[in-house]
Amino acid sequence: MTRWLVAGAAIALATLPACSARQRTPAEVSGQRPPPFPLGTGDAHVEPELLGTTHVVQKGETLYRIAKTYGIDPRELMEANGISDAKTIVVGQELFVPGAARALEVGPMPPGTVASQEPDPTLLPRKAGSATLQWPIKGVLYRGFGVKQGQPHDGIDLSAPEGTVVRAAAAGEVIFTGSQKGYGTIVILRHPNSLITLYAHNSAVLVKDGDRVDAGTPIAKVGQSGRTTGPHLHFEVRENTRPRDPLPYLP
Ligand SMILES: [Zn+2]
Missing domain, CATH: 3.10.350.10 (LysM domain)
Known part of the structure; x- marks a missing residue:
């Protein structure tokens, strides 16, 4: 089921940014340490789709x-x-x-x-949460997971103002911080049960490799690094490095 969160009326739905996530060859990331697994398989997004x-x-x-x-x-x-x-x-x-x-x-x-x-x-009572993760930011969810018009998307896109604090979706360990073309400045966390979460397009990173974080620990700030037309968080959930739809993991 599609879920929406709205941080504030300041976000203009018509101007939501596009984001990009595609695999890079070693040459493209030369001079940069590669992430612990290949990122993305698709091409740049077209216009974001309002769900x-x-x-x-x-x-x-x-x-x-x-x-x-x-x-x-x-x-x-x-x-x-x-x-x-x-x-x-x-x-x-x-x-x-x-x-x-x-x-x-x-x-x-x-x-x-x-x-x-x-x-x-x-x-009304909220339905009991079996969620294993929490939302990394409150933002407008404007692009979901999966292939749309032939373009794979390995995560979800949440629009939020630049500088919004990005929080760890669960307790875990920082296994990668760095820059990746397309993804921009990213943070990758490893959690119990072979779960990995990835946070892309940040303007700042607040943790270092090897740090331990709790659920909700500030780890980064929303930005528009990498290929994107505006500030947003590209959020991925992986199980044994395979991309999964994040929504079923979220409350
Ligand atoms: Zn994205």
């Missing part, structure tokens, strides 16, 4: 029912639109629905239901 659709609020619709219609957590819808009170939505308002392929009709309220009796999304 969702716009829903225009109609008369009688509530945020809760809109979220239920699209099958997403009401809080996710609130977070994606910077809404802190579900009751503040108005007719004609455009809501970004993360993960939705197309706009759906919400329809009239079922008979016997009253909007005021709907649960306050902020008070």
Whole structure:
């Protein structure tokens, strides 16, 4: 399931950066220490793809029912639109629905239901987390994992302002810090259970090779090093160095 996090309204969705991740020959990284495994197999991204659709609020619709219609957590819808009170939505308002392929009709309220009796999304229990990792930053997830239009993407892209602190997704050891073409300045962490996480396009690195980190330890700062059109974090999860979709590991 697609998840969205929004750090703030300052991020313009239309200007999200593209990022690049492709394999380099030894000659291309000459003078630089190679990472512990080959990075990337694809070519540069084209335009980033927004993973969702716009829903225009109609008369009688509530945020809760809109979220239920699209099958997403009401809080996710609130977070994606910077809404802190579900009751503040108005007719004609455009809501970004993360993960939705197309706009759906919400329809009239079922008979016997009253909007005021709907649960306050902020008070609903969160589903129990089996997540092994935590989010490295709060940013807009605008590109997912996997092949899109023939271009492999070994991680996810999270847009955030330059300088945003990047945090370790889990406790582990720093096994690589350095610069890689395409990826820019990267940090690689090794965790228990053969898990590896990689953080690319940083503007600064806050740890050294061999350092031990806890989950949440600041390790880098978001930047636009490497091939990218704007500040974002390219985040990879690998199991035995094989790229995996990070989302199932995240809360
Ligand atoms: Zn990327």
